[in-house]
Amino acid sequence: MTHVLVLGGTAEARDLAARLDAKGVPLTSSLAGRVSQPRLPVGPVRVGGFGGPDGLARWLREHDVGAVVDATHPFAATMGAHAAAACDAVGLPLLRLARPGWADHPDAATWTWVESHEAAREAADRAGGTPFVTTGRQTLHHHVGPWARREVLVRLVEPPEEPLPQAWTVLRSRGPFEVAAEEALLRDHAVGVLLTKDSGGRYTQAKLEAARRVGVPVVVVARPRRADGVTEAVDAEQATRWVEQVTSGR
Structure with a gap:
């Protein structure tokens, strides 16, 4: 059967790996290696970069x-570009498994959407109060x-790369999170903007x-543009069907 490479590190990638493994599809999951104790998918795993496209x-x-x-x-745009270039060079089918963003969230219209982290900081400055950076x-x-010199609340999975x-x-924790706990966190730290x-x-x-309940304004950095012309799926079920379709004749 056809060997499938899953560029992973997300819950969707782990779900896909489990589905493909259950169907007997040979696969390798690749992780960037930026998390010291990642959640590992089933099946063979490689860790680290490839050296560009x-x-x-x-x-x-x-x-x-x-x-x-x-x-x-969704923000790993460089890896996405490398995957598109490499698959084009080798002549392989490529699927982008992209979880839906929050643009359709009921509160999305009330948030401040920006295109960069610098713009997010400027929007937070206008909002005032303690920023909660996630x-x-x-x-x-x-x-x-x-x-x-400003009081800032930061939540990270891994330790910061440089002194802050x-x-x-700095709060060290990994999701999923509960709304009640998030609401308490916003109140306890007097967060002024998320x-x-x-x-x-x-x-x-x-x-x-939690931000809606507490009345904390939200600033959202929009997703980077991805390579045009790449087929997309929104969940592991769709991605599994795509793999079955493109590998059936190989």
């Missing part, structure tokens, strides 16, 4: 891959300088409902 194309050829599913985080540790460098200002409070990004999904959505 050329390195990925070489890996696809060497491992006789017949199809690729990009199920990385955009991930790789985005913190956008705020460290301008907010060096003394006025900042900074997040359009990750979508249910794992971290509770903070949005």
Whole structure:
């Protein structure tokens, strides 16, 4: 049977790997390696980068891959571009498994949507109060300088990559979160504005409902553009059907 590469690290990728494994589809899941204790999918796993699109194309050829599913985080735009370029070079079908974003959330029209983390910081400055930053540790460098003396609440899965200002409070935790707990967190830390990004999904959505209940304004960084012309699925069930279709004749 055709070997499938799943570019993973998300709940959707783990769901897909379990479904494909149950059907006896040979697969390898690839993780970026940025989390020290990741949730692992079933089946073979490789960890680390490929060395750009050329390195990925070489890996696809060497491992006789017949199809690729990009199920990385919605903000992993670089990996998505590398996958598109590598699959184009090798001539392989590529699927983007993209969980729906929060644009259709009932409160989405009340949020401030921005295109960059710098714009998010500026919007937070206008809102005032203590910012609650939930955009991930790789985005913190956008705020460290301008907010060096400001009280900031940050939530991270992994420790920060660089020292943060003394006025900042860092919470280490991983979702899913409950609305009641998120509401208590916003009140206990007197949060004035929530900074997040359009990750979508249910794992971290509770903070949005909590913000509405408490009356905390929300600033959302929109998703980056992805490569045009790539077939998309919104869940693992759709992705499984796609794999079955494209590999049936291989």
